[in-house]
Amino acid sequence: QNRLILDTDGGVDDAQALLLLIANGRAPDAITTVFGNVSLASATRNILTTLAVAGADIPVYGGAAQPLVQPIIDATHIHGEDGLGGAPRLEVFGDPHGDDAVQFLRETLLQAAMDGEKVDILTIGPLTNLALVLHLEPKVIAGIGRLIIMGGTLNGRGNTTPAAEFNIYADPEAASIVFGSDIETVVVPWETCATHQMQGQEIEEMFAGVGDSAGKRFSQALANQSREIVKSYTGMDIMRFVDPLAAAVAIDPAIVTRSLTASVKVALAPGITRGMTVVDPSRRLGTPPVVLVEAVDLDRMKELYRASVGELRLSA
Numbered sequence: 001q002n003r004l005i006l007d008t009d010g011g012v013d014d015a016q017a018l019l020l021l022i023a024n025g026r027a028p029d030a031i032t033t034v035f036g037n038v039s040l041a042s043a044t045r046n047i048l049t050t051l052a053v054a055g056a057d058i059p060v061y062g063g064a065a066q067p068l069v070q071p072i073i074d075a076t077h078i079h080g081e082d083g084l085g086g087a088p089r090l091e092v093f094g095d096p097h098g099d100d101a102v103q104f105l106r107e108t109l110l111q112a113a114m115d116g117e118k119v120d121i122l123t124i125g126p127l128t129n130l131a132l133v134l135h136l137e138p139k140v141i142a143g144i145g146r147l148i149i150m151g152g153t154l155n156g157r158g159n160t161t162p163a164a165e166f167n168i169y170a171d172p173e174a175a176s177i178v179f180g181s182d183i184e185t186v187v188v189p190w191e192t193c194a195t196h197q198m199q200g201q202e203i204e205e206m207f208a209g210v211g212d213s214a215g216k217r218f219s220q221a222l223a224n225q226s227r228e229i230v231k232s233y234t235g236m237d238i239m240r241f242v243d244p245l246a247a248a249v250a251i252d253p254a255i256v257t258r259s260l261t262a263s264v265k266v267a268l269a270p271g272i273t274r275g276m277t278v279v280d281p282s283r284r285l286g287t288p289p290v291v292l293v294e295a296v297d298l299d300r301m302k303e304l305y306r307a308s309v310g311e312l313r314l315s316a
């Protein structure tokens with residue numbers, strides 16, 4: 001299996017996705033952080049605290065603090081002021097390994113290309129870090145295996161604007177660079193995430209069967225924040241698998257039960273469609289085809305999630 005780099009904006013479901021990877025045998029070899037759900041500084045801190053909860057020693061590199069062109073937006077109204085919905089933190093967590101994620105990506109991917117290796121990349125935040133490295137050094141593409149992106153929409157139903165999903169809307173120019181690059185890409189779009197859910201009752205039962213630990217308390221707080229937010233928007237007591245769904249695809253590609261191959265272009269013009277991913281199965285957009293995930297095996301998804309919500313220290 002290829003090495004894996006996780007690029008994340010450190011929100012509630014980013015923490016869940018990271019725990020999922022660690023618990024299910026696909027711990028990232030390195031993590032790069034980006035502004036997004038919260039500020040870059042909070043994203044980095046949240047990832048370090050999640051690693052502390054998991055007892056995992058993985059190098060973290062801080063990356064872009066703002067989008068390429070437009071002003072910054074965040075989603076603290078979804079993820080809480082601290083970005084983790086106030087989840088209880090462990091006192092001790094280390095420092096980031098470095099503060100130049102783009103340089104780290106450049107060196108790592110070029111080295112991999114020289115060694116005839118490939119590194120998979122999983123992005124669950126805005127695509128700014130990846131866009132910067134692709135712009136700086138297009139040769140890095142030779143070192144990238146599979147790119148898995150949580151972001152965009154399949155049918156133009158956004159979560160941040162009517163047409164745009166957060167990770168793309170937060171930096172459309174960056175997303176446009178990435179979708180224009182010839183990389184083997186799997187996209188996990190918003191609508192797919194929104195329809196893969198776990199009922200509140202089922203979550204309660206799951207946690208009731210897990211012994212008390214820092215990991216459990218942390219995971220439960222993340223799940224509760226997720227449920228609260230969905231409830232405030234829809235009235236339903238459910239948790240949606242968002243970033244964890246993309247993590248599951250990185251862990252087990254066979255989890256995908258239905259997908260669509262299409263070219264994708266990001267709408268950049270100002271106005272109501274800015275940040276929308278236009279998807280064309282007839283591939284007339286002039287961008288390389290990508291695979292868009294439409295459905296996954298939900299039982300398998302829940303199984304991977306269950307494995308990640310208890311005491312992780314031994315498996316990390």
Ligand code: BDR
Pocket residue numbers: 011012013014037075078124125150159165166167190242243
């Ligand atoms: C994306 O935005 C964030 O809120 C989530 O972490 C996810 O990456 C969903 O649109």
Ligand code: CA
Pocket residue numbers: 008009010011013014036037124125243
């Ligand atoms: Ca995220």
